[in-house]
Amino acid sequence: MIPWEEIDRAKIPGEKGDITLRKRGTEFSIRIAGIELMNSRLHGSEEALAKLTCSRIKGKLNLRILIGGLGMGYTLAAALEQSSRDTRIIVSELIPAVVRWNREHLGHLAGMPLDDPRVAVEEEDVAKIIRQRRSAWDAILLDVDNGPEGLTRQANDCLYSRSGLKTSFLALRPRGILAIWSSKADETFTRRMNQCGFQTETLTVRARKSGKGGKHIIWLGEKF
Numbered sequence: 001m002i003p004w005e006e007i008d009r010a011k012i013p014g015e016k017g018d019i020t021l022r023k024r025g026t027e028f029s030i031r032i033a034g035i036e037l038m039n040s041r042l043h044g045s046e047e048a049l050a051k052l053t054c055s056r057i058k059g060k061l062n063l064r065i066l067i068g069g070l071g072m073g074y075t076l077a078a079a080l081e082q083s084s085r086d087t088r089i090i091v092s093e094l095i096p097a098v099v100r101w102n103r104e105h106l107g108h109l110a111g112m113p114l115d116d117p118r119v120a121v122e123e124e125d126v127a128k129i130i131r132q133r134r135s136a137w138d139a140i141l142l143d144v145d146n147g148p149e150g151l152t153r154q155a156n157d158c159l160y161s162r163s164g165l166k167t168s169f170l171a172l173r174p175r176g177i178l179a180i181w182s183s184k185a186d187e188t189f190t191r192r193m194n195q196c197g198f199q200t201e202t203l204t205v206r207a208r209k210s211g212k213g214g215k216h217i218i219w220l221g222e223k224f
């Protein structure tokens, strides 16, 4: 068995604990405070987040898409694959080290999506970017944590709260989509999305691209 090698370690802005990047052969892992946030072997559901969303907004001109956060870039790469040349994607990433790791170590995993001219990176809390603008986005894709129950960053709970969902609702253009990744189902959260004005679909997707692996949940909430 090849041993894990720590490539880098960084502080998380405003939080206790470090974020680490580790490598074992061709496999990469990002961990926060000892919990695995992302592993390069499993990215089927991260890609599904973008594919399912983009399939619903395709055909519109000048699409504006916000993705939070970057991780290993799989969601971003899948969104680019589905998007035309006039689409612009802002990817928001809270931890500057993650952006640097994508440029120095991880970019090849998802085909160097940060190099695409349609992409701009903001090293910023996605909640702040959502609050800044109204009727700005055709889609907001959130994969910043384990889902509505959080795990890695308590401050992210606001994104899944009633007021956070209403803020996302206002930030979307008409017929825009709020797409949220989660490690597990949560019927209370589905109801909350509906109560905040979204017409919500709850989809089960598999962790592996092959259609195997654990089951993850994606909520697609459309603004009517």
Ligand SMILES: C[S@@+](CC[C@H](N)C(=O)[O-])C[C@H]1O[C@@H](n2cnc3c(N)ncnc32)[C@H](O)[C@@H]1O
Pocket: 037, 038, 043, 046, 047, 068, 069, 070, 071, 072, 073, 074, 075, 076, 092, 093, 094, 095, 098, 124, 125, 126, 127, 143, 144, 145, 153, 156
């Ligand atoms: C599970 S990973 C995302 C994986 C990504 N979908 C992919 O395809 O690789 C979560 C990412 O969100 C970032 N993050 C966490 N909270 C955030 C926030 N409030 N705003 C922006 N990025 C955040 C983390 O640093 C991490 O890079």
